[in-house]
Amino acid sequence: MASTNGNLVTGILANLPMFRHTPAATLASLARKSRTLHMPRGSTIARRGEELPGLMAVAYGLVKLSLRGEASEKVLRLVGAGDTFGEAVLFLEKPLPVDISTLADTLIVVVPADPLLVMIDSEPGFARAMLAAMSQRLHALVTDFEAATVHRANERLAAYLVSLVDPDGPSTAMLPASKTVIAARLGITKETLSRLLRRFAQEGMIAVGRRQITLLDRERLNAAARGTG
Amino acid sequence: MASTNGNLVTGILANLPMFRHTPAATLASLARKSRTLHMPRGSTIARRGEELPGLMAVAYGLVKLSLRGEASEKVLRLVGAGDTFGEAVLFLEKPLPVDISTLADTLIVVVPADPLLVMIDSEPGFARAMLAAMSQRLHALVTDFEAATVHRANERLAAYLVSLVDPDGPSTAMLPASKTVIAARLGITKETLSRLLRRFAQEGMIAVGRRQITLLDRERLNAAARGTG
DNA sequence: GCCTGGAATTGATCTATAGCAAGGCAACGC
DNA sequence: GCGTTGCCTTGCTATAGATCAATTCCAGGC
Numbered sequence: 001m002a003s004t005n006g007n008l009v010t011g012i013l014a015n016l017p018m019f020r021h022t023p024a025a026t027l028a029s030l031a032r033k034s035r036t037l038h039m040p041r042g043s044t045i046a047r048r049g050e051e052l053p054g055l056m057a058v059a060y061g062l063v064k065l066s067l068r069g070e071a072s073e074k075v076l077r078l079v080g081a082g083d084t085f086g087e088a089v090l091f092l093e094k095p096l097p098v099d100i101s102t103l104a105d106t107l108i109v110v111v112p113a114d115p116l117l118v119m120i121d122s123e124p125g126f127a128r129a130m131l132a133a134m135s136q137r138l139h140a141l142v143t144d145f146e147a148a149t150v151h152r153a154n155e156r157l158a159a160y161l162v163s164l165v166d167p168d169g170p171s172t173a174m175l176p177a178s179k180t181v182i183a184a185r186l187g188i189t190k191e192t193l194s195r196l197l198r199r200f201a202q203e204g205m206i207a208v209g210r211r212q213i214t215l216l217d218r219e220r221l222n223a224a225a226r227g228t229g
Numbered sequence: 230m231a232s233t234n235g236n237l238v239t240g241i242l243a244n245l246p247m248f249r250h251t252p253a254a255t256l257a258s259l260a261r262k263s264r265t266l267h268m269p270r271g272s273t274i275a276r277r278g279e280e281l282p283g284l285m286a287v288a289y290g291l292v293k294l295s296l297r298g299e300a301s302e303k304v305l306r307l308v309g310a311g312d313t314f315g316e317a318v319l320f321l322e323k324p325l326p327v328d329i330s331t332l333a334d335t336l337i338v339v340v341p342a343d344p345l346l347v348m349i350d351s352e353p354g355f356a357r358a359m360l361a362a363m364s365q366r367l368h369a370l371v372t373d374f375e376a377a378t379v380h381r382a383n384e385r386l387a388a389y390l391v392s393l394v395d396p397d398g399p400s401t402a403m404l405p406a407s408k409t410v411i412a413a414r415l416g417i418t419k420e421t422l423s424r425l426l427r428r429f430a431q432e433g434m435i436a437v438g439r440r441q442i443t444l445l446d447r448e449r450l451n452a453a454a455r456g457t458g
Numbered sequence: 459g460c461c462t463g464g465a466a467t468t469g470a471t472c473t474a475t476a477g478c479a480a481g482g483c484a485a486c487g488c
Numbered sequence: 489g490c491g492t493t494g495c496c497t498t499g500c501t502a503t504a505g506a507t508c509a510a511t512t513c514c515a516g517g518c
Contacts, residue, residue: 067371069379070456072476076371088364091357097371120356127349127356128320134363135317141370142296142305142326148378149416150298153475179496187378192475194497210484227299301506382505408466421505423467439514 009034012059012109015082018129026123033115037108045100045108052096054112056086061106062177065098066184075185076144078103078176087134090116103177151227153188157196158224160186161206161213171215179211200224238263241288241338244311247358255352262344266337274329274337281325283341285315290335291406294327295413304414305373307332307405316363319345332406380456382417386425387453389415390435390442400444408440429453 010031013019019027036059039045045063046052056063063079076098079085089096090113120127147156160182164173175182183193200206205221207214215221239260242248248256265288268274274292275281285292292308305327308314318325319342349356376385389411393402404411412422429435434450436443444450 067375067379072379074375074378076374088367091360091364092368094368097368097375117357120360121353124350127360128346131320131349131356131359131363134360134367135320138317138363138367138370139321139323139326141367141374145305145370145374145377146296146303146326148374149303150296150301178494180494189476190496191477191498195475198497407464409464418506419466420468420507424505427467 008059009036009109012057013111016057016084018084018126018133021125021129022119022123026119030111030115030119034109034111037110039102039106039108041102041104041106043102043106045102046096048097048099049095052086052089054086054110055084055090055116057084057109057111058082059107059109061108062103063106063108064101064103064177064181066101067097068099072189073099073184074187075181077140078181078185080176084133087130087137103181148187151225153186153192154196154199155225155227156186156188157193157200158205158221161200161215162218162221162225164213165215171218173213175211175213237288238265238338241286241311242340245286245313247313247355247362250354250358251348251352255348259340259344259348263338263340266339268331268335268337270331270333270335272331272335274331275325277326277328278324281315281318283315283339284313284319284345286313286338286340287311288336288338290337291332292335292337293330293332293406293410295330296326297328301418302328302413303416304410307410307414309405313362316359316366332410377416380454382415382421383425383428384454384456385415385417386422386429387434387450390429390444391447391450391454393442394444400447402442404440404442 010024010028013027013031013034014022014024019030022030034054037045039061041061045056048068058079058081060081063085064075065077065079065085067074067076077085085100120130147159151159164175165171177185179193180190183190186193188196197206197208200221201208203220205215205217205224207216239253239257242256242260242263243251243253248259251259263283266274268290270290274285277297287308287310289310292314293304294306294308294314296303296305306314314329349359376388380388393404394400406414408422409419412419415422417425426435426437429450430437432449434444434446434453436445
């Protein structure tokens, strides 16, 4: 469905870091070539092996990129409002290496590949913004890779909990998804997550209430994240 | 040390995929601004937290990018002749997330960041080549991530062994590094690697001689890599 | 040829985390 | 209210792979 509400789409694009320095006119033109994709919670957007119709920007909702081994799954990334995915497959002939689905009612802006490729050559600074975005993604992946391979489950969880809350704000945060999904994100089973949360709570480091987590002792959590606890 | 042998450097750069479509004159100019870095086996090129002086292209030798947890280490990537590293940190303010050292006597061409950034804006097609290179890297990392998190040690090893040999060439290949390093690359200990190799050999899937590996049954190896064995 | 040091093998344990099974709890429709 | 349906929790057991501890195997230097 071609968007009848160009302003909305333009606004969403304008707030993405990679378009921070793109002139308004160019952005409006890009928005006109884009379309929106509305998906209810639990929909499959694409499966491993398929292709993506363009760069995907999440306007609202929550998208899950995951790897599936028989039975269990590993969540590679959760993409929320104001974030994008699909950059890498734009510039490559390769098919998607992940499954993509929604964890909430979600609106996505689909920016087709062609105008983006044109912009890379014509719009000064855009290529660099895109490279910076991809570098960031690469960096984040390396960090996750490190967590998954050299740190243990309790360290990963501690680091994750700390990352959930604003460093100098209140110590309370909501989990962005169900504990089952969070567990898959952390590369552990829901059972292990449950046990670790209880242990942390018993040790007085956190308090848990449904999806709400309160950090009671950030010092010790940070130590635990480093394996120094 | 500024290179006194511009031809050599130009040739090395010309053979990198990302410069495939760069005009010879531009390449020569870039080569003039580059320098070479000769490091004996076992040298540390940079440590986590430091910065890199530019894009690093390996002319000959072998470079190891690794993550270190106390005691054990995980090898993220082995970079051989004709390959590059350090792209991501060029476009980001972030420090290196890995330790970098040489596993053999190595010559590196260091291409400083500034002229590359200029080329991104001025040289049509170069930005896209760079984006393609980074996409490839991202894709490879996702593949490794999947291997490390959803596949088991024997599956990872089977997949790795298959990837070592040319699909329609001879069934024999040399390990690119010591078994200790290969083990760290696969995210297992050298002891486990040793046991798995023996098991594969006993089951008639491979033959092992020092660093030489011969695949005797690719079918079963592929099955093992998929966990279907 | 003989030593010497790093790499590889092998065996004997140990442990973190998975897997299974059986509830428990909150939310929602009727 | 009261089942039904999805999470989530909790206890028990199983296991892949790590860790510890000896050897053994080479390759290179003298």
